Amino acid sequence: xxxxxxxxxxxxxxxxxxxxxxxxxxxxxxxxxxxxxxxxxxxxxxxxxxxxxxxxxxxxxxxxxxxxxxxxxxxxxxxxxxxxxxxxxxxxxxxxxxxxxxxxxxxxxxxxxxxxxxxxxxxxxxxxxxxxxxxxxxxxxxxxxxxxxxxxxxxxxxxxxxxxxxxxxxxxxxxxxxxxxxxxxxxxxxxxxxxxxxxxxxxxxxxxxxxxxxxxxxxxxxxxxxxxxxxxxxxxxxxxxxxxxxxxxxxxxxxxxxxxxxxxxxxxxxxxxxxxxxxxxxxxxxxxxxxxxxxxxxxxxxxxxxxxxxxxxxxxxxxxxxxxxxxxxxxxxxxxxxxxxxxxxxxxxxxxxxxxxxxxxxxxxxxxxxxxxxxxxxxxxx
Amino acid sequence: xxxxxxxxxxxxxxxxxxxxxxxxxxxxxxxxxxxxxxxxxxxxxxxxxxxxxxxxxxxxxxxxxxxxxxxxxxxxxxxxxxxxxxxxxxxxxxxxxxxxxxxxxxxxxxxxxxxxxxxxxxxxxxxxxxxxxxxxxxxxxxxxxxxxxxxxxxxxxxxxxxxxxxxxxxxxxxxxxxxxxxxxxxxxxxxxx
Ligand SMILES: NC(=O)c1ccc[n+]([C@@H]2O[C@H](COP(=O)([O-])OP(=O)(O)OC[C@H]3O[C@@H](n4cnc5c(N)ncnc54)[C@H](O)[C@@H]3O)[C@@H](O)[C@H]2O)c1
Ligand SMILES: [Zn+2]
Ligand SMILES: [Zn+2]
Numbered sequence: 001x002x003x004x005x006x007x008x009x010x011x012x013x014x015x016x017x018x019x020x021x022x023x024x025x026x027x028x029x030x031x032x033x034x035x036x037x038x039x040x041x042x043x044x045x046x047x048x049x050x051x052x053x054x055x056x057x058x059x060x061x062x063x064x065x066x067x068x069x070x071x072x073x074x075x076x077x078x079x080x081x082x083x084x085x086x087x088x089x090x091x092x093x094x095x096x097x098x099x100x101x102x103x104x105x106x107x108x109x110x111x112x113x114x115x116x117x118x119x120x121x122x123x124x125x126x127x128x129x130x131x132x133x134x135x136x137x138x139x140x141x142x143x144x145x146x147x148x149x150x151x152x153x154x155x156x157x158x159x160x161x162x163x164x165x166x167x168x169x170x171x172x173x174x175x176x177x178x179x180x181x182x183x184x185x186x187x188x189x190x191x192x193x194x195x196x197x198x199x200x201x202x203x204x205x206x207x208x209x210x211x212x213x214x215x216x217x218x219x220x221x222x223x224x225x226x227x228x229x230x231x232x233x234x235x236x237x238x239x240x241x242x243x244x245x246x247x248x249x250x251x252x253x254x255x256x257x258x259x260x261x262x263x264x265x266x267x268x269x270x271x272x273x274x275x276x277x278x279x280x281x282x283x284x285x286x287x288x289x290x291x292x293x294x295x296x297x298x299x300x301x302x303x304x305x306x307x308x309x310x311x312x313x314x315x316x317x318x319x320x321x322x323x324x325x326x327x328x329x330x331x332x333x334x335x336x337x338x339x340x341x342x343x344x345x346x347x348x349x350x351x352x353x354x355x356x357x358x359x360x361x362x363x364x365x366x367x368x369x370x371x372x373x374x375x376x377x378x379x380x381x382x
Numbered sequence: 383x384x385x386x387x388x389x390x391x392x393x394x395x396x397x398x399x400x401x402x403x404x405x406x407x408x409x410x411x412x413x414x415x416x417x418x419x420x421x422x423x424x425x426x427x428x429x430x431x432x433x434x435x436x437x438x439x440x441x442x443x444x445x446x447x448x449x450x451x452x453x454x455x456x457x458x459x460x461x462x463x464x465x466x467x468x469x470x471x472x473x474x475x476x477x478x479x480x481x482x483x484x485x486x487x488x489x490x491x492x493x494x495x496x497x498x499x500x501x502x503x504x505x506x507x508x509x510x511x512x513x514x515x516x517x518x519x520x521x522x523x524x525x526x527x528x529x530x531x532x533x534x535x536x537x538x539x540x541x542x543x544x545x546x547x548x549x550x551x552x553x554x555x556x557x558x559x560x561x562x563x564x565x566x567x568x569x570x571x572x573x574x575x
Contacts, residue, residue, distance in 0.1 A: 199416040
């Protein structure tokens with residue numbers, strides 16, 4: 001089969017690999033019909049995630065058709081069309097039993113501080129991912145869901161992570177009616193977080209980024225006000241002015257460890273790798289939220305420490321909420337919202353690349369060329 | 383500043399109340415459908431799902447865990463695990479040491495894994511030069527011309543640090559080439575006596 005393969009920082013290509021085999025009685029093998037590149041994949045691509053091995057196949061957003069099932073699988077059959085949450089999870093450990101699917105303890109021997117994720121280095125368990133023609137799906141009775149008849153494939157693939165994470169991020173914000181919500185980052189996650197904030201009763205939604213096409217999308221798809229930080233001397237001061245010197249009631253940080261906006265932090269964090277990425281957006285969130293407010297962090301950070309302004313968070317009495325998204329827990333309600341047109345995941349999709357052009361897809365998405373917001377990967381296209 | 387201009391933060395109530403429900407509902411599709419905080423899928427944080435699909439208390443163990451690296455904060459290799467890219471070569475030795483010696487709580491654990499990553503990449507780059515498919519310092523750069531590299535970056539602040547990318551990306555390659563040249567020279571000198 002053909003699969004995306006990591007060769008080292010900034011280097012990916014397509015190679016021939018063996019089709020994965022059933023390794024556990026509850027495994028399934030899924031033939032991928034549509035995949036995507038997530039903002040999180042960029043952290044691997046840039047060499048920021050420890051234990052990313054050469055030869056690894058990335059990809060934790062994918063849908064497909066069940067090709068083969070292990071002997072103990074009861075809920076899926078060959079031929080089912082399935083969407084697969086980005087989390088690998090067992091459904092039965094202490095954490096899964098309490099709904100913390102993204103924190104499963106039974107699937108990632110390499111670390112206890114993070115659960116299992118498809119195609120996301122050995123630090124999340126060493127599973128090859130879905131930017132590929134076939135993928136091994138452990139716990140087939142627990143993770144995958146059959147794609148509803150009415151659902152568009154592009155909605156389904158974005159729901160496997162980016163959209164679920166935006167919706168989850170808004171929930172972590174503990175939004176109350178009338179709140180002013182600031183969303184940092186207008187990538188796929190931030191855009192859906194902005195849409196979701198309204199569903200939870202926000203009175204005002206302000207999206208911050210510096211890429212004009214993404215801010216435009218925030219205005220049209222999420223009815224948000226927007227701020228371009230390239231045009232501002234100091235984002236935090238602008239947020240204070242915009243909120244009558246209170247600060248935002250809620251800030252959702254949908255940027256993560258590669259935040260721009262501070263040259264020194266970018267260079268030390270992501271270029272020289274002297275800290276675990278750049279904490280600029282997280283610090284903007286801490287400074288921009290009001291005292292007693294809530295910061296929701298869904299932007300991803302790795303295990304290496306960051307220069308986070310913890311003292312300000314303490315002195316302001318903030319609530320900090322965060323996690324990797326337990327995707328499947330979001331789905332039943334999100335399916336209703338998508339069906340009713342209240343959430344529109346596939347609106348974030350801008351580019352579609354054949355798997356053979358994976359290197360091009362990564363470069364375009366990583367450098368944000370050509371107005372790219374969300375690139376999909378078509379495994380079968382020539 | 384007259385009393386009535388004093389910003390909200392300094393008085394009891396927000397000076398500009400949020401728009402009314404009716405106004406928001408008219409403007410935004412679905413406004414307020416998840417209004418009740420107690421009726422959101424992630425509330426409360428700990429929930430006991432009725433049925434996760436799991437039909438076991440502890441999953442059957444996947445064969446082949448002997449010798450597989452694991453965090454020492456785990457009691458054992460988890461019952462299910464990834465089998466992609468098992469440890470091998472010098473990078474494998476570094477990584478194995480990082481796992482065996484240091485917990486996740488120790489910075490040394492992660493820094494050694496990063497060192498392992500760089501060694502791994504160079505093992506493979508060197509092998510690639512004797513294979514039919516040599517690695518290149520950055521893949522996909524041809525999209526700079528096909529997908530508007532210049533046009534897309536106009537006026538963007540991240541261009542300042544992106545200017546460093548060629549150095550960050552090719553720097554190790556230039557340094558690597560230097561080391562190889564020096565090494566070859568030494569070797570030749572040694573061979574010549
Ligand atoms: N918690 C989870 O489960 C989870 C799941 C998916 C993605 N993520 C993370 O969410 C983040 C966003 O993902 P995405 O796919 O939307 O990525 P993306 O790269 O498409 O979007 C990130 C956006 O942030 C903007 N940005 C950079 N610096 C900024 C700053 N200082 N302030 C405001 N905006 C800034 C960028 O211009 C870009 O538009 C990533 O860190 C990703 O790893 C987390
Ligand atoms: Zn992701
Ligand atoms: Zn579990």
